[in-house]
Amino acid sequence: MHEFNETENKILDAAAQVFLEQGKAGARTQTIAELAGINKALLHYYFRTKEKLYEIVTERIIRKVLGNVLGNLDETQEFETWLPKFIHNYLYTIATNPMASRFMLWELEAGGSRVAQIVREVVNMKSLEDNPFYRIINRAVQEGKIRPVEPEQLIISMIALCVFPFVARPLLEKVIPGLDIRSESFLQSREKAITEMILHGICPA
Amino acid sequence: MHEFNETENKILDAAAQVFLEQGKAGARTQTIAELAGINKALLHYYFRTKEKLYEIVTERIIRKVLGNVLGNLDETQEFETWLPKFIHNYLYTIATNPMASRFMLWELEAGGSRVAQIVREVVNMKSLEDNPFYRIINRAVQEGKIRPVEPEQLIISMIALCVFPFVARPLLEKVIPGLDIRSESFLQSREKAITEMILHGICPA
DNA sequence: GTCTATAACCGGATAGAC
DNA sequence: GTCTATCCGGTTATAGAC
Known part of the structure; x- marks a missing residue:
């Protein structure tokens, strides 16, 4: 850079x-x-040109956020300690970088190639099996710590649960009165809800 | 109209x-x-004007999709039969109306007021407690069928798990080789993953 | 209602002085 | 490097004939 x-x-x-x-x-x-x-x-x-300026601006921000979230996934940790840490880090990184979500959405609409390229660079992977997410989940499955879920689906779900509130923020705050997505109290509720849903779903205690 | x-x-x-x-x-x-x-x-x-045309076009499509997904939530059903039906309907409605997701995103970026207005109209609610989602979840909690979760969080999670793959489609398909979000096989996997995650999380069978 | 032609405007990009 | 002034292409919107 x-x-x-x-x-x-x-x-x-x-x-x-x-x-x-x-x-x-x-x-x-x-x-x-x-x-x-x-x-x-x-x-x-x-x-x-304006085009060139736009590319530089968005690339810097996206790279910073993705680097923080995906950059150093520690595969050596146990799944049950790794997951809550990942969720926490992801959630708070997005919350403190509100620009990144929107820029990433626009890139998605433009085809997503640039973001995909950045993802590949920061995750530093060649194939899906090479992906740290994939390895962490697979190991947990093999060790019988979690059900034999499909890794892709779990990865998509983790990201969805973290990212979506920020993407849909204007709508959610208008439809649910009093909601403030970026407030500390919401973030704490959200973190708890995500971790519990992934680990236990909603089955009665 | x-x-x-x-x-x-x-x-x-x-x-x-x-x-x-x-x-x-x-x-x-x-x-x-x-x-x-x-x-x-x-x-x-x-x-x-082009502006006026845009408003009419987007409003029609958003109204159609939201009406289908949120329009007739049957509160009388038991939670465990209602949930899978809702997920199925939601997922396949989005899958067969790819335009709606993008238009809704743009509206979000524009502040989300118009979508919020449409949501209020089709859900026909005044307060959060008036919301069918909220009532269905609260009843299930009171009857001890599910853990005492926060209704807002569960609602957000349900929507997130369904919508996100379509929003992030270009990126996901580029990062996960061979993935085809709109294929029948992905939709089936996704439906199963969502239902299971909500109901049981990933705790070992 | 539907067309052709054109007005009026806006905004990115550049020339050229300093 | 930084500015002012200007160009020029493209786009919305309208005038006016049919």
Whole structure:
């Protein structure tokens, strides 16, 4: 990754904010320039085109978040200690990086290739069997610690349970009165609910 | 809801397709007009502006899907028969209406007010306690059929587990080789995984 | 109602001075 | 490196004939 000078960083910060609020197509280079305290021409001088600027902005943020969440999965831990830690880290990383979810959604709509590429890089895997998730789950199954679930399904479910509230946040907060997805109390409830659901479902105690 | 004549319907169908592929900002009225077999002027004659057209298109599709999924929740059924039916219906409704997920995401990004309004209308609820979901879960808890979970959390989890694979489809299919989210075999696996996870988690049989 | 032609506008990108 | 001024392409929207 490049090093950026002070002006470039001002532009990148402003761009992140405006892209986040307006979307790629909706964002105006004029607005970005104003927010950065410079003018359009300078923006083009540094980043050539709006498209290029967008790519750099989103890639940095996505890489940072995915690196944190997927970057160092410790396969050596026992499943029952690993899972709660993973959930906690995932949940709080998303909560403290609200931009990442939206950018990732937009990338999904654009086909998802760039995110997929980043995922492959940070997870550093070649095949599915090579995936740390997959290995951790498979080992737990073989050791009889969990039911013989399909690893893909469990992986998808873990991610879904963590990510979805943030993706659907505006809707959920409007439909469920008083809900505040980013509040500490919700995060704690959510963490507990996810861990318990994965470990025990809703069967009576 | 309005009735639309033949030309209007041609425009609406074309618009749905183009908005879906290009997004609201990316869509060109020219493209929509061509696909509908008419010209831009006529499009404006019927719908005034692109903005207005977009609102009508998205509202119709979202209303249709949400109506199907949330419209007639039968509260009288027992929880353990109700849940699998709900999951099945939800999953297959999303799978057969791929447009709805994307439009709903865009609406979320736009603040989610319109979807929230539609949700309130089709669920026909005033407060959270008025929500059929909430009542079904609360009854099951009181009858001791399930653990005393927080209803909001369980509702969010159910929706998350169903919706997420479709939202993240492009990424998942790129990262997990050979995965086809919309295939019958994936849908069956997914349905089983969701139902089992909610009912029993992953505790060993 | 439906078309062609065009107006009016907006926004990204560049030229060129400093 | 940074600015002002301007260009130019593309897009929505409308005027006006049929």
